[in-house]
Amino acid sequence: MGTKPVLSSSEIELKAYYTAEDIPEPHRSRVNLPPGEAPYHRGFHSSGYRTKPWRIFQLSGFGKPEDENERIKFLLKNGETGFIMEHDRNTADHCYNVDHPDVVSRREDVGLTGAVMQSVRDIDICLDGLPMDTSFAHAGGAVVQHAPFALAGYWTVAKRRGFDLRKLAGTGQSDFNLTYLGCVTKQQIPTDAGLRFNADIIEFCTENLPRWVPVSVAGYNGADSGLTPDQELGSLFANTVEYLDEIKRRNKIPLEVAAKGCGGVSFRSSIHIFEEAAKMRAARLMWSDLLRERYDITEPKTANLRIHCVTAGSKMTYQQPLNNIVRGTVMALTAVLGGVQSLGVSGYDEALSIPSEHAHQMSVRIQQILQEETNICAVTDPLGGSYYIETLTAQLVEKAWQFFEDIMQEGGYLACLDSGWLHAKAAENQHKEFMAMESGEQNIVGVTFAEDDESPYEVDGFMGTDDAFDVATARLNELRRTRHETGAKAALKNLESVCRSESNIMPAMLAALDAEVTLGEIGDVYREVFGDWNTPIQT
């Protein structure tokens, strides 16, 4: 056979088979540890999915708030076990109202990537009849500057419905990878202001919402932008360290509690089964080691890394889209073999549009079949002890710490975003991946291989509803006419002075949402106070 080495996505050279001797120390001596013991690569609970299956958690939303509400109800009825609110990216990511010129010029795009929610009234409609008190919810706010608004909106609605914030369970996101690396927006607050927002949210949740994951670092958004699995791991922890160091510097809340909050993260589950499953194991091990070595935290509950996983959207093909049901299943299985706590499966129409109702249902069904029919929930860490998996786990940990160190050498994670160092890494990998496909080194079924059989697979893109922009415009005008203007203006003014101070932004944000201040008004304050991030790529 040829002499060309076979490499994993992280460029780890793979052997044709493995034996016990391949597992490097010190990992070899950990192989016999049971799940539930530090460093937790085998999972945090010995009973695993027997006592708590993973959460079925799908990204969802489009159109008007009521359209999104209907889709979330559809998913819950079909067996989703938590819910995610997507806000329209045109407006939300940029903190614009729909009458901003950049939005008006793209009016048909509005609502295609989430419901338009410009005030607490819209968020209230989106949440109509949803079980906020008993569900684990993702309130939106994926992008950093939007998160305080989205969270405050969700919490304001909850308070108005009489729910105790201390009992509310859910997650924020405010992900730096998404905001400053993967999905760079046209306008965004600079990274140092973003760090301040996230630290504010962590402090606020620690004091007021103990069951809420304040921010969720998403390796997914680094990985689907091109970072390899080891880089995904290394950058995720380099990012987390920025938050924890800032919390430590502020010294307002116990670091252990903040660390527990930061331990809700997300990863991408891609198509290389064993490396991706090993990645989840590596992540738990690294978190436990990081807390102990850098912060002297060994408390088991804090070291419990909770992983949400999303299957790789970029692996879903435009051609022969029903093949993506198989890809989604394989990537979901991979995540589950890695022992994740929560999972979203990309729609089979991912490369064409946001998910249709049917694609969404399939994403839930894939997970239900795994949970109900395959007996996969019976045994914790089923890959544990495999010579191959244990070796890969150890190798990934080593490579990921190397990447973490590289980031530190470059001045830290934020500095690597500001300078474009991470963007260059991601772009280089993307290019390599593309060239491998182009050269035939990596076949993609239905695209570069077995590509001629298209006729039975026709699927068109789901385009949502066509009245999102008009309805949002009418509602914005109505809000301006009917809200208590003096109260709104006072709340906005207060928010601005808090933004200019070092005080926590969240109490003022909650007051602003309660006073029916709009997203665009808040965005204008940000632009005035913080200015715009100097993006290292052309946006």
Add this chain to the structure above:
Amino acid sequence: MDNSQKRILMAKTGLDGHWRGPTIVARALRDAGFEVIMIGMASTDDIVRAAVDEDVDLVGLNIGGHINVALRAVNSVQEARPGLPLFAGGTVPPHAMKQLQALGVEVFPPGSQLAAIVESAERLTHRSS
């Protein structure tokens, strides 16, 4: 083929922030010798202005949203600079692809080969000169 005198404008019609496609395509076009003017997220007005001011030979649109937004950009470019070729890529579902093709726009959905995109750029920029 010498592409060094040929200028391609690349723009993203949506505000959705998906950069994978345009980044890879821009690099492939530069590697093939073209001068690529990347203006990122741009409105129809921005695109038309750049197409005129920069005196480009081809306009490439990355489309991530509704087809009507892209169609407006295409129509406006064709009105401002009749005969200027356009091509497009992105998450363009079949119904939208047909609408673009009807306006003479070559469309490259996800999974398209970079070689085919470069070949199209060469054909479209060299045909009139």
